[in-house]
Amino acid sequence: MPTTASETESPPAPAASADLAYASALLADAMGQGGSPLNVPASLAGQLWPYLTAQLDEDGDRRYRGVRSAPDLHAEFAALEQARPTDPSAPQLALARWPGAAPFALFLSHDIDQIYDRELFRVVADVNHIRRMLLSGERGSVPLASRRVLRALFRPKRTLWDFETILALEARHGFRSTFFVLHDRYWARQGARFSYDDREIREIGRLALAAGCELGVHGGYYRFNDAALYRQSREAMAEAFGVEAVGIRNHLLRYSFPDTWRAQEAAGFEYDATYGHRSVPGPRSGLAFPFFTYDPQRQEASNLLELPLTVMDTSVFRYLRLGGEEALEFCARLTERLAGHGALITLLWHNNFFNEPEYWDWHMVYERLLERLAALKPWCATGAEINRWWRARARVGVEAKPAENGRWEVRVRPAAPIKDLVIEIADGARWGTVTVTGAAHELQRRPERWRVLLPELAADTAVQLTLTPP
Numbered sequence: 001m002p003t004t005a006s007e008t009e010s011p012p013a014p015a016a017s018a019d020l021a022y023a024s025a026l027l028a029d030a031m032g033q034g035g036s037p038l039n040v041p042a043s044l045a046g047q048l049w050p051y052l053t054a055q056l057d058e059d060g061d062r063r064y065r066g067v068r069s070a071p072d073l074h075a076e077f078a079a080l081e082q083a084r085p086t087d088p089s090a091p092q093l094a095l096a097r098w099p100g101a102a103p104f105a106l107f108l109s110h111d112i113d114q115i116y117d118r119e120l121f122r123v124v125a126d127v128n129h130i131r132r133m134l135l136s137g138e139r140g141s142v143p144l145a146s147r148r149v150l151r152a153l154f155r156p157k158r159t160l161w162d163f164e165t166i167l168a169l170e171a172r173h174g175f176r177s178t179f180f181v182l183h184d185r186y187w188a189r190q191g192a193r194f195s196y197d198d199r200e201i202r203e204i205g206r207l208a209l210a211a212g213c214e215l216g217v218h219g220g221y222y223r224f225n226d227a228a229l230y231r232q233s234r235e236a237m238a239e240a241f242g243v244e245a246v247g248i249r250n251h252l253l254r255y256s257f258p259d260t261w262r263a264q265e266a267a268g269f270e271y272d273a274t275y276g277h278r279s280v281p282g283p284r285s286g287l288a289f290p291f292f293t294y295d296p297q298r299q300e301a302s303n304l305l306e307l308p309l310t311v312m313d314t315s316v317f318r319y320l321r322l323g324g325e326e327a328l329e330f331c332a333r334l335t336e337r338l339a340g341h342g343a344l345i346t347l348l349w350h351n352n353f354f355n356e357p358e359y360w361d362w363h364m365v366y367e368r369l370l371e372r373l374a375a376l377k378p379w380c381a382t383g384a385e386i387n388r389w390w391r392a393r394a395r396v397g398v399e400a401k402p403a404e405n406g407r408w409e410v411r412v413r414p415a416a417p418i419k420d421l422v423i424e425i426a427d428g429a430r431w432g433t434v435t436v437t438g439a440a441h442e443l444q445r446r447p448e449r450w451r452v453l454l455p456e457l458a459a460d461t462a463v464q465l466t467l468t469p470p
């Protein structure tokens with residue numbers, strides 16, 4: 001992709017710091033206006049998300065070019081969470097952000113744009129890649145790219161191999177991922193390089209589902225923002241794979257506010273995973289956790305959940321032109337910092353760069369990054385599972401009332417079934433005993449806090465906690 005010198009060499013764009021300052025102010029505002037301390041992200045929908053999502057739409061990439069990582073509001077957010085105004089005598093309760101109070105969530109995903117080694121468009125793209133390396137100094141290896149062209153012509157790679165590799169890498173850590181399968185025309189420049197009718201893609205789908213992975217729709221370039229065509233894709237997926245798709249991510253991360261989300265919601269999707277910059281890694285919204293998208297016409301949060309993107313392979317290797325250990329360190333630093341904030345970390349690695357000698361480091365970085373993140377014990381789940389969790393958690397009612405002798409009674413009532421819900425009582429030293437009735441539970445006491453783990457709650461279960469001072 002051609003870029004001018006002034007775009008690539010500009011210092012960190014002033015837009016980024018201005019956005020950061022303005023968004024921080026809005027964040028403070030949203031928190032100060034009685035946002036629920038138990039689910040603050042949802043209460044931000046009215047102010048912060050509309051600002052960020054409206055400002056950073058299709059030209060977001062250009063405004064941020066030259067910045068190596070998108071703005072990050074987690075530090076501001078944490079400070080505001082700490083400083084929230086509460087009744088000083090009330091217990092400091094919070095619902096853990098993730099199941100079992102896991103330190104962060106990990107969403108592994110793959111966009112399937114192409115699956116065949118011997119395929120006209122792919123060979124043409126490789127020949128063009130070689131031409132650009134020779135004529136305009138594009139990064140890559142001419143001998144390795146030439147070998148790939150010869151391999152495609154004479155001994156094509158087995159189609160399922162890359163998928164078996166991905167599943168094996170993830171299974172090592174007990175991880176499962178989501179595959180977004182492109183559904184669009186074949187004979188078109190930005191189209192899909194296969195059809196849902198092909199035997200091979202159906203085999204890939206079966207393989208992924210058998211491994212406990214999820215299939216979602218990769219929204220086609222020629223279907224952009226068209227609810228009727230997105231719905232066709234959902235129906236085609238049901239027909240080809242027997243799957244009611246819950247999630248979608250658009251090809252090339254194409255997104256415009258508010259039409260993309262409106263069309264996706266109208267087509268029956270529950271979550272979108274498109275929201276990220278192609279050229280800039282890091283959370284596009286500034287906050288790396290799920291949020292309900294905003295509809296400016298209705299002036300309220302809509303029912304489509306966004307699982308924002310954190311790092312895509314091409315952003316790091318193509319746009320930032322990093323490689324080898326340097327690329328690994330960049331990805332590890334970015335994701336480990338967000339893990340420290342309890343974030344949702346979404347990785348997007350394309351299937352067609354695995355097992356490729358020319359792209360050895362794309363494969364290596366994914367493998368090593370999973371090892372490093374696994375050591376931090378995340379909750380790794382498919383997009384559909386994260387979607388279900390976030391919605392159920394948002395519908396847990398918590399009500400605290402003072403009782404006699406300094407005791408407090410806390411009622412917890414989920415509106416939807418939920419597993420591994422954890423209630424944290426931050427001011428742990430204030431309570432000598434905590435008793436729980438109404439559901440199977442596990443109590444943990446750490447020096448500074450209590451934790452109540454509720455392994456399985458049916459909808460409308462009434463759980464009662466009694467907090468008694470020493």
Ligand SMILES: [Zn+2]
Pocket residue numbers: 111112113182218250251252
């Ligand atoms: Zn794609």
